[in-house]
Amino acid sequence: MPKRLILKLSGELFRSQEIALDLNKTKAVAQEIIKLKKDYEIGIVFGGGNIFRGRDVSDVKLNMATAHYIGMTATLVNALALKSIFDLLDVASRIISSLDFSEVIGVSNKFDLNKYFASGEIIIFAGGTGNPFVTTDTAAVIHALEIKAEFILKGTKVTGVYDLNPNLYPQARQYRKLSYQEYLQIPAATILDKVAATMAEEHHLPIYIFKWGKDMLKKAAKFKANGTLIN
Template sequence: MTSSQSSTIARRPNYRRILLKLSGEALMGEQGYGVDVKVARSVAEEIKAVHDAGVEVAIVVGGGNIFRGVSASAQDMDRASADYIGMLATVMNAVVLQDALEKLGVYTRVMSAIDIPQVAEPFIRRRAIRHLEKGRVVIFAAGTGNPYFTTDSAAALRALEIKADVILKATKVEGIYSADPAKDETAELYDRISYQEVLEQQLKIMDASAISLCMDNNLPIIVFNMKTPGNIVRVIMGEPGVGTQVSAERATARTTIEPSIQHGA
């Protein structure tokens, strides 16, 4: 942990319980496929810093680094069958992340929406909440357990079920932009934006069903860059200028960002 992280953790977190949405690609690193164990450890260290700050942490992890039901690798497979394969991929990622966290001394439970008792506990809402209350990190695997639903929808659903204060959507960019900053140098980085604006502008931060579920239940989402060390701690501490908050409030733009700055070039 860096000295800046240590000083940040000395303050009181803004959230008691969070749901962190991680893509499968977050565990892939620079590889074209699968899991980079060193990257998994780095992600685990970031999560441990939040856990050490006294925040209850639940995680939903995707499986796109291994298999995605709507990807080219699925080709002409039946969509339901392909989605079930994708769910199994999320279980694999969850176990990798569990192993990385427990090597750092963080007690972790994997709870699966499909029954795999040799690998993970079945998802039971009250048991999940109890794990969190006991200071364990809980990783929700296998999405919702149903085909045609993404892990974004699973993140929104699980966050509501465990009464999380916020969804933290980890990405590889600084937040939500008005346009693709790699293609439009006038793209604006938003400090905050409303659910309705995300839907109207078709901003692809999460799928529409996940955004709608959060909007109906007034559950805030913060989109931030997980690749910047310490960012997740900065988010839970409410540091200004980190990520974009999605809530009922209308958009406010932070600044105009050059693409080279946005990608850290």
């Protein structure tokens, strides 16, 4: 029986220098995911930061709840793009949204998740948790618990967890393995939302953080992508 996992992706993986949602980048992401499909049942959660980040509007004084809803809607845009690529590649997938976008994506029942997985579909979770002030990291943990995933893989633009911000401090040291308590005590650790980390710790759910790249996802699924394992 295939193992089941949640893949948490940064929305930035869909962005190019010129375009917020680059379909060539999206296709490259889809092709990497397909390589895992034979051995794993896959649920996907991603952010919408390639399109909109609520934290970037502080100078406009936009209502923060509204900003979060805009961000959650951005995850649906990414979900539709990824599903469209899967369709072109003849790979079965389905979007399940925490917000009501049924006119756009149709109606899917969360209680039928096992049936969808059994039919070979990749499940794309959109809309975050459906609530403002909650990150997509937390959404990933919640969905992982819903589907009884064995672990979460978080693909980002950095290689893992560091003791300092590696973009500012060249001497920053990467951790290869951490307990959740160790992670929560690192002041500079922001790559994984600490609410999500606390929830994952409570439910004994491992999270592996790695730098996205060609052929790295298959390595990450074995915790061998030079990333950081938190458990």
